[in-house]
Amino acid sequence: MLARRSLRTRLIGAILLALLPLLALAAWQARDRQRQTDLGAQQEREAVALLAAARYRELVEGAHQLLVAACAEDAVRAAALPEAPPGAANQCGKYLARVLEDFPGQYSAAMVTDADGVARCASQATAIGMNFSDREVFRAVREARTFTMGQPIAGRITPNPVIPVALPILRDGQFSGMCAVGILLKTLGQRLAVPAHDGLPLDGDIALVDRAGGSIAGEPTATRGLPVAARLAAATVGGQSNFRDYGQDGSPYDFHVLPLPGNSLFIVTASPVADDLSPFLDAWSGFTILLLATAVVIVIVWFGAERWCMAPLRYIQDFAARVARGEDIELAPPSRWGPELASVAEGVRGMAQAISMRETELRAGLEQRDHMLREIHHRVKNNLQMISSLLNLQAGEIRSPRIRRFFGDAQNRVLTLSILHRHLYERSSWALVDFQQFISDLVRQISVGVRRPNVPQPRYHIRAPIMAVGPDIAIPIGLIVTEAVSSALSRSFDGASAPEIRIEAGDKAGMIELTIEDNATGPGGTIGPGVRSGFGLTLMRGLAMQLGGEAHISVREGGGTRVAVTFPMPEEPQANV
Numbered sequence: 333m334l335a336r337r338s339l340r341t342r343l344i345g346a347i348l349l350a351l352l353p354l355l356a357l358a359a360w361q362a363r364d365r366q367r368q369t370d371l372g373a374q375q376e377r378e379a380v381a382l383l384a385a386a387r388y389r390e391l392v393e394g395a396h397q398l399l400v401a402a403c404a405e406d407a408v409r410a411a412a413l414p415e416a417p418p419g420a421a422n423q424c425g426k427y428l429a430r431v432l433e434d435f436p437g438q439y440s441a442a443m444v445t446d447a448d449g450v451a452r453c454a455s456q457a458t459a460i461g462m463n464f465s466d467r468e469v470f471r472a473v474r475e476a477r478t479f480t481m482g483q484p485i486a487g488r489i490t491p492n493p494v495i496p497v498a499l500p501i502l503r504d505g506q507f508s509g510m511c512a513v514g515i516l517l518k519t520l521g522q523r524l525a526v527p528a529h530d531g532l533p534l535d536g537d538i539a540l541v542d543r544a545g546g547s548i549a550g551e552p553t554a555t556r557g558l559p560v561a562a563r564l565a566a567a568t569v570g571g572q573s574n575f576r577d578y579g580q581d582g583s584p585y586d587f588h589v590l591p592l593p594g595n596s597l598f599i600v601t602a603s604p605v606a607d608d609l610s611p612f613l614d615a616w617s618g619f620t621i622l623l624l625a626t627a628v629v630i631v632i633v634w635f636g637a638e639r640w641c642m643a644p645l646r647y648i649q650d651f652a653a654r655v656a657r658g659e660d661i662e663l664a665p666p667s668r669w670g671p672e673l674a675s676v677a678e679g680v681r682g683m684a685q686a687i688s689m690r691e692t693e694l695r696a697g698l699e700q701r702d703h704m705l706r707e708i709h710h711r712v713k714n715n716l717q718m719i720s721s722l723l724n725l726q727a728g729e730i731r732s733p734r735i736r737r738f739f740g741d742a743q744n745r746v747l748t749l750s751i752l753h754r755h756l757y758e759r760s761s762w763a764l765v766d767f768q769q770f771i772s773d774l775v776r777q778i779s780v781g782v783r784r785p786n787v788p789q790p791r792y793h794i795r796a797p798i799m800a801v802g803p804d805i806a807i808p809i810g811l812i813v814t815e816a817v818s819s820a821l822s823r824s825f826d827g828a829s830a831p832e833i834r835i836e837a838g839d840k841a842g843m844i845e846l847t848i849e850d851n852a853t854g855p856g857g858t859i860g861p862g863v864r865s866g867f868g869l870t871l872m873r874g875l876a877m878q879l880g881g882e883a884h885i886s887v888r889e890g891g892g893t894r895v896a897v898t899f900p901m902p903e904e905p906q907a908n909v
Contacts, residue, residue, distance in 0.1 A: 338642070339637070339641060339642065339645070340633075340634065340637040340638065340641065340642055343633060343637055343641075344630055344633055344634065344637075347629065347630065347633060348626075348630070351626050351629075354622065355619070355622060355623065355626065358618055358619040358622045358623075359619050361618065361619070362616040362617075362618060362619040365616075365618075366616070373586065373603060374574060374586070374588065376603070377574075377586065377587075377588035377601040377602075377603055378588055378590070378601075380538060380601050381538070381588050381589075381590040381599045381600075381601045382590065384538055384590075384599050384601075385590055385592055385599055388520065388540075388592055388599070389592075389593075391438075391515060391519070391520060392481060392497065392515070394435075395439070395497045395513055395515055396479050396497065396499070398431065398435070398439075398442075398513060399479070399497065399498070399499040399511050399512070399513060400499060401431075402427070402428060402431055402442065402511060402513075403444075403499050403501060403511035405424075405427060407420060407423045407424045407427055408424050408427065408428070408444055408453070408511060409501060409503075410424070411423075411424035411444050411452045411453040412444050412445065412446050412447075412452055412501050412508055412509035412511075413446075413503075413508070414446060416452060420453070421452055421453040421460060422453075424444060424452070424453030425453045425454055425455060425456075425457060425460070428442040428443070428444075428453065428454065428455040429455040429456075431455075432455050432513075437516065437518075437519060438515070438516060438519045439513050439514060439515060439516060439519075440489060440490040440492055440494045440513075440514035440515075440516050441454060441455050441456050441459060441489040441490060441513070441514055442454065442455045442511075442512070442513040442514075443455070443459055443464075443489075443511075443512055443513075444501070444509060444510070444511050444512075445464055445470070445509050445510050445512070446508065446509045447474075447507055447508050447509055448463070448465060449463050449464045449465025449466075449467070449470050449510075450462070450463050450464075450465075451463075451464060452509070454489070456489055456490075458489065459489045462489075464512075467482065467485075467496065468482050468483060468485075469481070469482030469496040469497070469498050469510075469512065470498065470510060470512075472498075473498040473499070473500050473510050473512075474500065474507050474510070476500075477500045477502065477507060478499075478500065479497070479498075479499050480497070480498050480499075481495065481496070481497050482495065482496040482497070482498070483495075483542075483596070484517060484542065484548050484597070489514075490514075492516050492517070492518060493516075493517045493548070494514030494515055494516055494517060495514070495515045495517065495520065496512055496513075496514050496515075497512065497513060497514075497515060498510045498511065498512035498513075499511045499512075517540075517548055520540060521540070537556075537557035537558070537601070537602045538599065538600070538601050538602075539557075539558060539599075539600050539602075540592075540597055540598070540599060540600075541558070541564055541568075541597070541598050541600050542596060542597060542598075543565065543568055543569070543596040543598070544561060544565050545559075545560070545561030545562060545563070545564030545565035545568065546561050548597070556579060556580050556581040557579045557580070557581065557583075557585055557602045557604070558579060558580060558600060558602060559577045559578065559579060559580070559585075559587070560580065563577055564589075564598075564600065567587070567589050568589060568591070568598050572589065573588060573589050573590070574586070574587070574588055574589075575587055576605065579602065583604055583605075584604070584605040585602040585603060585604055585605060586602070586603050586605060587600060587601070587602050588600070588601045640669075640670065644665065644669050644677070647665060647666070648663075648676060648677055648680050651663050651680065651684070652680055652683075652684070655684040655687060655688070658691075660688070663677055663680065663681045663684070665677065710753075712749075712750075712753045713750050713753035713754045716746050716747070716749050716750035716753065717747075717750050719746050720743050720746045720747050720750060723739050723742055723743040723746065724739075724743055726739060727739035727740060727743070737822065740818070741815075741818055741867075741868065744778055744814050744818050745811060745814060747774075747777055747778070747814075748774060748807075748810040748811055748813075748814045749807070749810075751770065751773055751774050751777060751810070752765065752770065752803065752806055752807060752810055755769070755770050755773070755806075764800040764801065764802055765800065765801060765802075765803075765806050766798075766800060767796055767797065767798075767799050767800065767801050767806070767809075767837075768794065768796040768797070768798055770806055770810065771794055771796055771809075771810075771813060771835060772794055774810055774813060774814065775792050775794065775813065775817055775833075775835065776792075778814060778817050778818060778821070779792070779817075779821065788825065788831055789831070790820070790821075790825055790831035790832050790833050790850065790851075790852075791830070791831065791832045791833075792832070792833050792834075792835070793832060793833070793834045793835070793836075794835045794836075795834075795835070795836045795837070796835070796836070796837040797837060797838065797839065801902060802902075805879070805902050808875040808876075808878050808879050809846065809875075809879070809897075811871065811872075811875055812846070812848075812872055812875050812876070812883070812895075812897055813835060813846075813848060815859060815868045815871060815872050816848035816850075816859060816872070816893075816895045817833060817835075817848065818868075819859040819868060819893070820833055820848075820850035820852050820892075820893065821852075823850075823852035823853070823854040823855065824852060824853070824854025824855075825851065825852045825853070825854070826853070826854060827853040827854070827891065828851040828852065828853065828891070828892075830851075831851065831852070832850070832851060833848070833849070833850045834847070834848070834849045834850075835847075835848050839901060840898075842900065842901050843881070843898050843899065843900060843901065844881075844898065844899055844900070844901055844902075845896060845897070845898045846896070846897045846898075846899075847894065847895065847896045847897075848894075848895040849888050849892060849893070849894045849895075850888070850892045850893055851888065851890065851891055851892040852892055852893070853891045853892065859872065859885060859893065859895065869885075872885075872895070872897075876897050876899065879897070879899035879900075880899050880900050881897060881898045881899025881900065882897070882898060882899075883895065883896070883897045884896045884897075
């Protein structure tokens with residue numbers, strides 16, 4: 333298919349084919365850079381989530397260490413005993429209050445319960461006597477007898493939501509109570525925001541959510557960047573750690589979900605998806621530049637090929653076409669060409685000169701041949717006329733009418749050939765004759781030769797198609813017409829009110845039908861319905877066979893003779909000019 337394209341198109345195709353590996357490499361690098369950018373953003377979200385989880389674990393571990401230290405105090409352990417001495421609860425509460433003062437705003441309250449879950453001492457006196465046996469954390473620490481973390485709940489002592497953590501108090505291997513403290517979710521939210529100030533910037537939000545997808549800690553604005561709770565719940569249940577969705581503010585975000593150990597809490601980091609093409613352009617900038625450079629190269633090659641290649645080639649093509657039409661022009665380029673095109677132009681110029689020289693020689697040869705052929709036809713015509721005159725002179729010495737008629741027939745046949753050669757050398761084409769004009773001249777010459785005084789001459793009606801035929805067709809037809817007309821003129825037209833001879837030719841279904849009719853009713857003639865043999869009849873049938881057809885001789889309606897010759901339509905002759 334490329335072979336049918338223009339030179340300029342193939343040149344640009346070759347350049348594109350050469351640049352295709354570079355474009356493919358640039359596209360692969362751009363795609364890889366985009367993947368690296370996306371991967372970097374994902375890793376940033378994961379790192380922020382991991383740091384937040386570490387802060388969370390640090391806070392939980394701090395609460396664990398606080399409980400271990402606090403529960404080891406004798407005053408605290410004594411407060412959990414059923415037989416606690418008077419003043420033990422007050423002393424325990426003061427101690428717990430002093431401990432929490434070292435962590436302002438981090439914990440809600442600390443308490444110690446007995447084995448039944450009744451608070452025996454607390455950092456806030458209002459909590460003493462409250463029963464916490466219904467709390468999940470109490471049941472869990474009583475069964476596990478180790479450090480336990482509960483689910484986020486609304487504080488019973490303070491109005492702030494907390495995450496309760498507890499440590500069992502064991503005496504002789506038996507559970508005798510728990511030592512518990514509540515981690516404020518507000519403090520946890522503040523700790524989750526710390527990664528943005530620790531060298532891990534996050535252009536987004538971070539929040540702590542439960543398994544149902546509800547936000548329980550984080551910056552106040554973080555909720556707007558989270559998806560709906562049902563979408564988060566589906567991600568936490570399905571273990572989907574990275575996904576893209578719309579936040580509650582209607583903007584698209586990339587999310588990372590990290591489960592926290594110990595309870596059903598998850599850290600969610602969200603980074604907004606750019607709503608412009610800047611990230612895409614940053615990744616694909618190199619490929620775009622290369623693509624634009626390729627387009628510039630193609631434009632330059634397109635117009636450069638037009639200026640330095642296509643325009644000169646069209647000029648050479650136009651020059652060759654004008655030379656082929658026979659125009660005598662000089663190859664004069666409108667501008668300076670390169671050595672390659674100049675070499676091609678020089679070759680075309682030499683070819684044009686050689687063609688012109690050969691054409692001149694051929695024209696001279698054709699003119700010489702045409703002159704010779706015309707001279708030959710002229711001399712043949714003169715010789716045939718001389719033969720006709722000799723036959724006419726000889727016929728004048730013959731007394732026998734029958735033999736004189738034979739000489740007359742021979743003279744007419746020679747006259748036919750003479751007229752044919754005259755038409756050949758008088759026409760511009762020496763190989764073709766005008767069919768209708770040839771028949772008209774032939775009939776006129778024959779009628780002049782047999783004109784008798786005081787005898788009315790027949791009228792001739794000639795209707796033939798306007799066409800040019802070669803000698804191979806004209807000679808047989810001319811001789812057939814000569815035989816038929818000569819035979820008609822040798823008979824008498826006395827019985828006819830209007831003597832006439834009709835010669836018609838027409839095309840019928842690809843066949844030429846030539847009819848020659850006369851209304852001569854007198855005896856004689858070499859051709860007629862009653863004539864069974866003779867030289868004229870034999871000649872006519874032989875000539876019809878030479879044309880590839882056949883001749884039929886019959887009586888004309890109303891009297892006279894009708895000769896019909898049918899033969900195939902001749903091929904279009906080629907004239908020699």
